[in-house]
Amino acid sequence: MAVLKKSQSNKAVIKLKIPADKSLISLVRLVISAQLREKPIEDEIIDDIKLVVSELLAKAIEKSLVTGFLSLELFLNVKQVEITISGLKEIKLDNLFDSPYLNISAIETLVDSLNSTNNGLGFSIIITKKFGEQYGD
Amino acid sequence: MEIKKYDDLPIIYAEGEIDHWQAPQLEQSINEVIDEGYHRIIIDFDNLTYIDSGGISILFLGLQKIKALKGQLIVITNNENIIKILNLVNITRQSEFSLCSSFVDARKKYLKE
Numbered sequence: 001m002a003v004l005k006k007s008q009s010n011k012a013v014i015k016l017k018i019p020a021d022k023s024l025i026s027l028v029r030l031v032i033s034a035q036l037r038e039k040p041i042e043d044e045i046i047d048d049i050k051l052v053v054s055e056l057l058a059k060a061i062e063k064s065l066v067t068g069f070l071s072l073e074l075f076l077n078v079k080q081v082e083i084t085i086s087g088l089k090e091i092k093l094d095n096l097f098d099s100p101y102l103n104i105s106a107i108e109t110l111v112d113s114l115n116s117t118n119n120g121l122g123f124s125i126i127i128t129k130k131f132g133e134q135y136g137d
Numbered sequence: 138m139e140i141k142k143y144d145d146l147p148i149i150y151a152e153g154e155i156d157h158w159q160a161p162q163l164e165q166s167i168n169e170v171i172d173e174g175y176h177r178i179i180i181d182f183d184n185l186t187y188i189d190s191g192g193i194s195i196l197f198l199g200l201q202k203i204k205a206l207k208g209q210l211i212v213i214t215n216n217e218n219i220i221k222i223l224n225l226v227n228i229t230r231q232s233e234f235s236l237c238s239s240f241v242d243a244r245k246k247y248l249k250e
Contacts, residue, residue: 099190
């Protein structure tokens with residue numbers, strides 16, 4: 001698992017790359033937790049993000065959607081966390097989040113937006129979640 | 138995951154996280170308790186910090202088996218995040234499911250049914 005972190009004013013970036021291995025998803029949660037807990041972000045916000053990211057990664061691996069390595073980039077700006085996950089084959093989000101218990105409707109209540117994009121560089125899913133406190137680097 | 142008997146009540150203790158990778162351990166524990174002849178199960182989630190659809194699907198599977206035995210699944214937790222997820226997936230609306238905040242309440246529930 002490779003991690004690269006760099007900071008710029010008012011923006012922090014973590015880049016993670018993991019192979020398609022469910023046992024590593026807990027480490028992704030740990031890294032997300034560690035990064036977000038450095039900032040004044042509510043625990044509930046962090047928990048929601050961890051759940052959505054974990055579900056996405058687990059489902060992508062289950063459905064053999066991973067092309068090589070899963071790549072995760074975390075961006076923080078003043079009031080929003082944005083996570084982009086790439087390294088996936090294209091899929092409709094309601095087909096990805098197809099658990100009868102945590103389906104797309106349930107997942108969408110936990111984040112502010114959940115979108116996919118395919119810009120020629122590959123398919124990505126972008127999760128955004130706002131938080132209430134301002135912070136500064 | 139540990140199974141202990143307290144006052145002859147079987148309690149499954151789950152700590153840390155139950156995700157898609159760790160869910161089989163919960164399934165094994167639930168099956169073990171049912172195989173021992175119990176149709177009412179207490180699961181202590183008070184030290185659980187995370188659960189996702191991996192763990193939730195095991196809870197629902199367990200609930201199906203318990204329903205067939207006319208039993209009860211009782212979960213103990215005070216963790217707001219865990220409670221939020223259990224409510225989100227509507228397991229708390231199942232009549233065979235109970236959410237309790239302590240072992241004392243869970244025991245009362247267990248013995249009442």
